[in-house]
Amino acid sequence: MKTALVTGATAGIGAAAVRTLVAAGWRCIATGRRAERLEALVAELGSDKVHPAVFDVRDTAAMEAAIARLPEDFSGIDLLVNNAGLAQGLGPAQEASLDAWRTMIDTNVTAMVTITRTLLPTLVARKGAIIAIGSVAGSYVYPGANVYAGTKAFANHFTLALRADLHGTGVRVTSIEPGMVETEFTLVRTGSQDASDALYSGFQPMTAEDIAETIRWIAELPPHLNVNRIELMPVDQDFAGFRISRTS
Template structure:
């Protein structure tokens, strides 16, 4: 019998590529997202309702998440793998210029939504001796100008992953934080408010990570023996590295 994965934020970018990769390896998948037409198209692409099941809801809405999970048919209810991919960044300016509403949206999506669906599925994952994969970011460890709240949310995701590992000791549940660097996806268009020119400038000549690279990493983690846990993986394109600390000088 095929194992079951649930992938949040599956309508584009990392989530879509992860779902495609898992189905290609024989998994059946539950897909979550806010855009029903994209979910339905992805279900069709992945082989129809025998291989994929869509749940259309906003990850920030706890009651919607609860109701959606209750609607899972029996053949998709025994979740073996939770991929917490849903998340976003909004804006890249300094904290003193940022929109507080955008900060709240990032916190509600990247933190509150992630912990909510994780909690709702924990009993099932414990019963299945399953796996939680959380998509964090190198921003969880390395600050940069304009990262402010986005980086803070991803630092939470990384620490929450470690905390889960501690709390689930002896339960057989594996937990991994995957922390990508410069990656090309719709994520950046969302962050820049749809600014295609800014998107193009960011990636020009950089050979950034692609969604398929992250999907391959998730599949590798999920395919390891049950006694092996990867605590965290930090991934960057070869073109990305570190620069000197910034120093502000008066005068």
């Protein structure tokens, strides 16, 4: 039985990924800050299938301690799913909060590279896989995305750079770059359930389960196949968005 470590597993894509991988026969280490949500996953799926690792991904010492304490059955990690991330704010850069920018960088960039570097020796030894949840925002910017878009561009390209560096090791590396997925993402970004409901109303966005199934499919491909990057959008969303500011 293979083992996956999924960051940001308390909700959305991360929680769905744990459920989907366990249903496919994997063990999962589910990480996140909200202990009660991780314990609910354990109660739902079984302590032999899910190990909760409670820590903030920005806390390197806590992350390293949680990995050092993994039970023997969960210590051989075959798949890292770099899912934890967030967006804060929708205003233009000149009005944005510097603290919000730093939070996004610390979570989406620094924490991701830290846990990746920590687990690379194990993943190389086991010829494992790394799947990162990037975003179409890393390729197609939009007003108010500023630092969020920058962090997702980093996530997309850091993952591809890993692919280059891990050449010859047998480790597979994939960047999954979704468009609009209805999760808690917008609620966290805006602090408003009404804003979240309004954003996703009137069309059919992707679901966390859609992305989780993509993760499972990639993870279970034959070991000689690598999906470098995959971009997903709802049919009702596209990438067109050029604008003109007219003076008259």
